[in-house]
Amino acid sequence: MIVVFLGPPGVGKGTQARRLCQLLAVPHLSTGDMLRQARGAGTPLGRHVAEFLDQGRLVPDEVVVSVVQQRLRQPDCRTGCLLDGFPRTLVQAQALEEMLAAEGHCIDRVLELTLAEEQLVSRMLQRAQRENRADDTPDTIQRRLDVYREQTAPLVARYAANSLLRTVDGGGTPDEVFARITACVGKGSVG
Ligand code: ADP
Numbered sequence: 001m002i003v004v005f006l007g008p009p010g011v012g013k014g015t016q017a018r019r020l021c022q023l024l025a026v027p028h029l030s031t032g033d034m035l036r037q038a039r040g041a042g043t044p045l046g047r048h049v050a051e052f053l054d055q056g057r058l059v060p061d062e063v064v065v066s067v068v069q070q071r072l073r074q075p076d077c078r079t080g081c082l083l084d085g086f087p088r089t090l091v092q093a094q095a096l097e098e099m100l101a102a103e104g105h106c107i108d109r110v111l112e113l114t115l116a117e118e119q120l121v122s123r124m125l126q127r128a129q130r131e132n133r134a135d136d137t138p139d140t141i142q143r144r145l146d147v148y149r150e151q152t153a154p155l156v157a158r159y160a161a162n163s164l165l166r167t168v169d170g171g172g173t174p175d176e177v178f179a180r181i182t183a184c185v186g187k188g189s190v191g
Helices: 012-024 031-041 045-053 061-072 090-102 118-129 138-152 155-161 174-183
Strands: 003-008 028-030 083-086 109-114 165-169
Touching: 003 012, 003 061, 003 155, 012 028, 012 174, 028 031, 028 061, 031 045, 031 083, 045 061, 045 138, 061 090, 061 174, 090 155, 109 155, 109 174, 118 138, 138 155, 155 165, 165 174
Parallel strands: 003 083, 003 109, 028 083, 109 165
Antiparallel strands: none
16 A cells, blocks of 8 residues: 655645555655754765755655655555655656566555645644754745755646645644544555
């Protein structure tokens, strides 16, 4: 079972993705987490991507695609996975489809979480105080929202066209959002 989470920064993808992974018993593949981890560990990949992360710009497609490709080859992904933060561009979406097709797999469901921009900004500013994420500054937040609108939002139409897409209101408490998610991705209704 392969699920893709789409949604702007601050919408709560990470929180909801972790919960859904537990329910579906699949690994959580967050490219943001993987890249931050590499940066924290000071690996060559981490040094290469640090500037992109801090500025709220997308890491080049070929770099992220290769990170995901290696991760998908790990044995725990054999039963599926939840992709959180990937794909983020049309090139990445195409690469993902090719990677999966090569193994005889395909995406089972795409979940788009939505929220008004003012609420996204206020959530990210709150997170900035809590988690001290280097990319949760007002300028970078705005850039990440712009990047989402320009480069990632076009994926919504692609996944709507092949009926994979379900759109979920990201407003309210985490429990309320999760209830909406499970209503459209019940264990029995995916795959
Ligand atoms: P958010 O959704 O809050 O922006 P993420 O943790 O998903 O946070 O991503 C943080 C940063 O990691 C992005 O701003 C970008 O620099 C980088 N990144 C994560 N995933 C990708 C991706 N698929 N392609 C390019 N860059 C990515």
